[in-house]
Amino acid sequence: MTKPMPELAGERAIMVAGVAMSADNCPVRDVMANVSSKWNSLILLMLGEGPKRFSVLRREIPDISQRMLTQALRDLQRDGYIHRTVFPTQPPSVEYKLTDIGQSFLNVMKQIVDWSVDHHDAIRVARANFDGKSG
């Protein structure tokens, strides 16, 4: 991953929700690194619509740089969330699609999306309220 999240890679185990977040056994760290990473989640959402080529993703996510898209895709592939297929055309085209794990993860992610939509107003209110008091 791009962000190794060194914090929990230290030594002592942090117990939270009955799960040990320790050095050599921290599942959450690995996953959260993906969720955290700026673009990964958005890419997974996009691929949730179906397999897409590099250039298509690039077009659909205008703000991402080509470099970052490449990197994010490799990270996601590395962890098994997406599968990469090269078609030996001229010029070559590369298709990315969700793996089963990626699809499974996407389902969890979608819950965050739904939650976001549901609670966005409350968050905006809280934020405005907070800024009003301290600003």
Place this chain on the structure above:
Amino acid sequence: MTKPMPELAGERAIMVAGVAMSADNCPVRDVMANVSSKWNSLILLMLGEGPKRFSVLRREIPDISQRMLTQALRDLQRDGYIHRTVFPTQPPSVEYKLTDIGQSFLNVMKQIVDWSVDHHDAIRVARANFDGKSG
């Protein structure tokens, strides 16, 4: 937030999973900014066990710097995830606890934790496999 996620704050709306991720109406961005932020999610998990004082959080998350803990807590408070109570003792103590929204969000987050635990092995395998081929 610490990370404003400028990418989606641009202009055009990106439709994903039937949700518009655009400039002035991007719920997901606000929430993801929290999830993304290095420590926020862990702090919420900690507070899921009950209200905690600043120093307790600091002790339970040894890797976080005091500066970042302060900042993360303020961010979470700002968006209404946690409530901050100052007890006028000498020396003063400050207690943080989840709001209803924070608790609600935590429930979603816990699903990520569960998912992480369930699929950690698969991810490690995929990663090792990938590194073995390319390295």
Place this chain on the structure above:
DNA sequence: CTGCATCCCCGCCGATACTG
């Protein structure tokens, strides 16, 4: 005990140019 300000390093990431 909590929190703020300052300094400063390091790594993310965008821009650009180049390969197959």
Place this chain on the structure above:
DNA sequence: CAGTATCGGCGGGGATGCAG
């Protein structure tokens, strides 16, 4: 079209010292 390499800024975040 897809990906790599290099340079450079800029901001995150650690260390330290100070205040209430």
